[in-house]
Amino acid sequence: MKNNKRHSKISASVRKEELLKALQEMGDSMYEKLDKGVFPEVVFPSRSVRNIVYDEKLLQYVLGDSRVKRSSQNIKHIRPFTQLVWLAFFANQLVRQGKTSTLRDVYYSAQAYNIDFKDQPESDDIITDLEATLCRAREDFSIYPEERSAIFGDLTIEYTVKGYEGRKLNLDSHPDGYLIGPSLSSAELVETSAEMVIAVEKGGLFSRFVEEKVHEKYKAIIIDTAGQPPRSTRYMLKRLNRELSLPVYILTDGDVYGEHIAMVIVSGSANAAHLRDLTVPTAKWIGVWGSDITKYKLPSDPMNEQAIKRIYELRKDPRYRKGIWQKELEVFLKLKRKSELEAFAKYGLTAIVDKYLPEKLEYAKSL
Amino acid sequence: MKNNKRHSKISASVRKEELLKALQEMGDSMYEKLDKGVFPEVVFPSRSVRNIVYDEKLLQYVLGDSRVKRSSQNIKHIRPFTQLVWLAFFANQLVRQGKTSTLRDVYYSAQAYNIDFKDQPESDDIITDLEATLCRAREDFSIYPEERSAIFGDLTIEYTVKGYEGRKLNLDSHPDGYLIGPSLSSAELVETSAEMVIAVEKGGLFSRFVEEKVHEKYKAIIIDTAGQPPRSTRYMLKRLNRELSLPVYILTDGDVYGEHIAMVIVSGSANAAHLRDLTVPTAKWIGVWGSDITKYKLPSDPMNEQAIKRIYELRKDPRYRKGIWQKELEVFLKLKRKSELEAFAKYGLTAIVDKYLPEKLEYAKSL
């Protein structure tokens, strides 16, 4: 069993203090301006497509140097400016009171303060603006999305959420899996006997893996990303990799969207170019590859127009310029067909665990 | 603390034996016919809309007396007939080997046997046919959907799934909630200190309730139905109600779809008219009602055409002919507006727990 050095707990409280300080400074500077009769403004990195660049060292997308100024004097800016200030105020309260909030809650909470968001996408956008302004993920302000992915395996955690502080739980105790929510995200990772993490795209496979005892047979922690993994899940993968030094393997459906799910785990998404700590550059995508469709004669369906268009887009993406990423993209383009993970059920329910997984894990060593 | 009398464990094994016997009998009778040179056939209750009737005693929809004969001699029947026989064979294997399967797995597994389903809805349909033939829910054949709802609260369960037999878990140990999957569905309910079950429609509210300690303040088990609850969740609600005698309260979004989610928990759905054990006739829908929108001045949106059409449909439904069901349907029709549970965030994140919930629970006594 590996022991985690618990440095994340310390870092968590440090991070919290830093955040509160940044919010205070933001408030101070604006207060001063208003008091002097000057329109306050806020400056943050531009999230325009032109300002998103691929960082070859970090192996992820980051924001460039272009910055955006939002001024309360500009009639077109004052509304989002006010929304941003309110959100800072709201986040400050959440963090100080130890409460969490969903994205939807934020949208409705604003109404108590005469802040009117047109719809939830608008409030989501302002949340991202605040992330960019403070260079912190929304989870740091205790704002979580509703998406839910799950985890299972021999991993002992220690909660830090209010009312559970210090309580421990081993994540192999409930075979239907544990939701990765705010309390799990903020928990310390104490101990594990696992030697790897296997992330699968789908709940069905997750259940199958638990049932077939992949966690025991392969000493693995199993994560259901529930499609494109939410940030809290990517953050968990990152922590499992960094704090517990576990290698991460990714299994997705055999199509361009599956490949991209894996890529986002490895290199992050353009949408979160303003954030770090969400990527696992050493994670390996082990399937389902386009070449697996032919190799294993999997039942497959033709890709639709949109998927093929997506391949052409991704081919231009710098992250896809080499290795398996590029190779399999070309295979998908040639086949123009896709297969799901469940397609292995054609060979019996356990075939994917008994035959496919070991073969691909073996192969992964060479990646 | 109440103690559960553990009768379900015994009934579970009895039910399993009964199922296996029914499958065997089905096989025997068909074998005999084939051997005699007679085309085998299968007869089951018709699930045609005309054969779905509302049972005023059971307070749920049930199938009437009309039956359907599917014959292997009829060229139009032979394909679904073969699929049905294959599914019986497949279910027999699952149950004997103690494995579970998702609906998707079934679709793909068929291919190993040259059984071709056009798409998953087709295989789902055949699964429902087998349910109707054997009068058993698909969960009894170890076939589960992928939807995931969650549970949290002081409830000790004992697993019956392979590898976990006899292990216990208390469902208040992970504040992000436990997925209600095959292992939880099949677990024994051992013990609880809870005095009620509160089912909420949405993950956001579920998290809020856990965070605000609704489980402690109200001695409640909290269930996230994740929209229209999957059958496993309705089955869980039924068991909590029957085996532990816990009253069930339901909170949904304030619109006609929310009201119907509550109704399905109470009286079942027309789609599952061939099954019992999925309804909680004593469950109470406590909000959000149409009248709450006005009473609490909730932020609201206009209903769309489709929702209004849905109201007109439901007004004709016998289940909606009385009490709060009818009253609130009329209010929705008058207002033509809807509100979400999160709308209470307008009055602060805790308003729904501190103010709304106690008031409605109090009110529920009179329902």
Next chain:
Amino acid sequence: MSKKQVSFSEISPSEFFYRNRDLAGFSNPSRSLYSAMRELVENSLDACEMAGILPDIFIRITPLDSDESKQDPKPYVLRVQDNGPGIDPKNLSYAFGRVFYGSKFKLRQARGMFGMGGTMSILYGQITTNRPVKLMSAIGDGKAVQIQMMIDIRKNAPIVMDKQVVPAEGISGTSVEVTMEGDYFRAASKIQEYLRQTAVITPYANLVFIDALGRQFFYERVTKEMPVPPDETLPHPYGIDVEALRRLLQDSEEATLLKFMQQNFHRVGENTARRFLEFSGFNANMNPKSMETLQAVSLVEALHKYDNFLKPDASCLSPIGKDILKKGIEKELKPEFIAISVRPPSAYSGFPFIVEVGIAYGGKVLPQGLSLLRFANRIPLLYDEGSDISFKILDQDIDWRHYKVRTEAPLGVITHVCSTKVPYKTVGKEYLADRPEIERELKNALRDALRQLQTYLSRQGSMAAVQRKIGIYSKYLPLIAQFVTDLSGAKNLPKYQQLLDSDSDGEDKTAEPIDPVGKPPSDEPPAVKAPAAKKKTTKPKAKTTAATKKKKDAPPVETIKVEEKKKAQVEKKEVKQDEKQQTTFEDFG
């Protein structure tokens, strides 16, 4: 034309159409070339048919300048020659040189209606190139008359510039050679489509077309049967107006109204006339010439009200007829199946008409979806399809699912309306107005033809169904046996084979239909997909009527057995493939 005071003036008919030539389809060089060609071709076809001569029509469009680099629009020489009866030399110059002078002003079906197509072509040539038209006519008396002439537009009269009589050398007929500005580049596709459709409707004609690029198009005669030429007819009482009656009265030589009725109206005999006069309260012995205006008005009213006149007969009409239409369709559309429906004569506003409809299905010529070929008095109608009554019926009134015709099926619909007066909406003769009587007949004819197609398709379908059933049983029964054996725990498979040998017609048709909630399981086994793909090579073709008839008479079982074997082979092959696939995976494990 120098500056003058406002005043009144008169113009001649040719002057009018010269000024407003757009109205007659001569709006621009491309449309004008097309219009001139079709007007002359239609004149030729009318002439041949009226004389009972199998038409040989020769059409040529040649650039006037041999310099090919000259761009359109440019002068072309259009020549149309026929083997008809020719035109009497004394009428020749006026027939082509005077607007409103012609042989078409009769109550009789003809392609031409306005009687000015030929003259307009010549007039257009004259105003664009100022060259005389060259006419030749041989009426079978051994001589051919050749004239060159122009038109004095203001006088509406021909100016003959040259006239020669030469030996006919066995040739009979008329030829017209007009020089006109045209745009063949733009007109080519319409001209070719016009001739192709003309070939469908007149399969008894030879059409030779040499186009401006020297290419030869030959639409060959496939039958010597010709429609019976129409008789001229008297007006039907329902079609008469006050003006027309007044004229008849003026011209009448009959002593009594009773005689007058009999002599001047279509299908009015002594009994009918007597009963009508009684109904209308007119004295049967009244002298027609003595009738006063107000009396004439009330006589017309009575004519329109009286219910017991006989319907017009079809002697003045010349429908194509089932056989000829079928030959035309076979020839040009080469379909897999043809249905023809010919309606009995009917009438609107006193004008008799007949509707004929053909349905062509399948084959390699027809594109996917619906192609509509519209004809009126044997003229193809190419423009403004969307406004036509036939289009409206097909688009809005026919329930295609009822006839089991898929939307993407290659289907040709040919409609032909012939009448002494076709209700065109424009002088350009492009589409029919929606008269309810014509609409009703078209619907009946279309439905009749579609029913024939439906019968054909379902016969095709049921032949395929028997093959399919054998295939399906041998696909599914082994599977059922396998699973049932496993379920029952038996060691050996049951003896299900016997079911495959039993009479397949013993199908249990009493079984209730499957009617589950929501989507019912698909009724169509995917096994059908394989034979469907093979359809092109195995399905019997019915390219010609003769072949179709033979197929009907022959015992269908013969054919089926061959099909069965093929089918079975296909099935086997497929099963094997699947097995192989599974084995491969086992190997890999």
Next chain:
Amino acid sequence: MSKKQVSFSEISPSEFFYRNRDLAGFSNPSRSLYSAMRELVENSLDACEMAGILPDIFIRITPLDSDESKQDPKPYVLRVQDNGPGIDPKNLSYAFGRVFYGSKFKLRQARGMFGMGGTMSILYGQITTNRPVKLMSAIGDGKAVQIQMMIDIRKNAPIVMDKQVVPAEGISGTSVEVTMEGDYFRAASKIQEYLRQTAVITPYANLVFIDALGRQFFYERVTKEMPVPPDETLPHPYGIDVEALRRLLQDSEEATLLKFMQQNFHRVGENTARRFLEFSGFNANMNPKSMETLQAVSLVEALHKYDNFLKPDASCLSPIGKDILKKGIEKELKPEFIAISVRPPSAYSGFPFIVEVGIAYGGKVLPQGLSLLRFANRIPLLYDEGSDISFKILDQDIDWRHYKVRTEAPLGVITHVCSTKVPYKTVGKEYLADRPEIERELKNALRDALRQLQTYLSRQGSMAAVQRKIGIYSKYLPLIAQFVTDLSGAKNLPKYQQLLDSDSDGEDKTAEPIDPVGKPPSDEPPAVKAPAAKKKTTKPKAKTTAATKKKKDAPPVETIKVEEKKKAQVEKKEVKQDEKQQTTFEDFG
């Protein structure tokens, strides 16, 4: 009309149109009543305008039988009377009794073009009721001529049955009273729409219409300004064809080609003629009469090729003009804003034309969305809108977003094309063919008028913007102050009020635009919604031209300040409401 041998025969022009009356818009009782009414009204308007008389037109449609229970179609008496110059008694019977006889066969803009509308109306009346037409004409010599006549259709000539000369009693003008079968029930809406649109385009006319139900419709004169009547013109060189040239040559009295060119062509003076003849290589002294056919052909070719002829001038055209058009639109559409664009004269194929376009926006008469009113030579075009060139441009070529016009905005577009020859596609005068030259001018005019509308709309918008800004600052700054105070932990609010008093024009326009990933935050603050809803009462109306002009001159700030105060009040009220709502909930807890 008794049975005869096939033969050639001639018919008269009126005979032709009698047989093919559909072609001229007389296809059924409803359409015929409408066509007769408009043909006679258009004749009357043409007559008045040509003589420079402000038109007073009286139209009446009365059932012939007083028995009201008789169902349509039935005989009606249509009477159209004008105060024009009258028709010389010697022309009166021929003007209405002979097809192809009239005053419209000139190169000059007029409503009538085919010169047979009046005659066709009478002819239709005659064949349906056989009653004579009653004509009255007074030419201002104190006498009025009244005649009753019918038409001898075969001879294409009038038959005068009664003629009386009575004292005119101060009356001048023409009246026509024709009895014809009609269907007023079906025709009513088209007839009324026709008169309403006519009132838009001729606001200088009084139109009184008494309909078959006795209702009176009065379209009143709102201006005494009239368009200048058009001159007759000579043909433009580009519009000439070989036939036309040949006639000019035949009729020429000039001794030399140089003179001939000057005397017979539009805008060809001595210099132009000389330069052209040099260009074309013709001898300027050549006798025109001596020109041979082939020479004429090449002269026409040269005329079409030569680039330096002057464009046709507009003296032969009579556009409505900005002011009159504006008055017509104001009167009938009562919009909030009008833009007019009149294009300079242009020409197609040698025919001069002018395009005028009006845009009407807002008001209570116009429905939501686009209404298109099409006119050609002041005739409303009511049928076949979808085929018209104006419709095509509006539908396909105009980028409405560019002009900031919302699709649901109440917008009227009035297009008027006047020309010596309007390129109609049918005799029915329903829609214009798409000539590229006309299309170009229509586009230019439409774009110009839409730019004017855009300017108006954005001026309306910017006035609203200043009000808005004050409102927005006072809405958001207090909120910002509140949150910032909480964040910084200060006890009192900062002194942000000073920002509300500062000059609002000091806005920081240098700030970079917001450009986040995905959807940018909405630029439009919802505060706009409140004033937008109030728009109807606060926004200045521009009902008349005069009013609009005044507004432009007045200093805009004055207006705005008033608006500001109103706005501020609205804001306050809204904030209060929200506070109240929150309090309510606190109470309930």
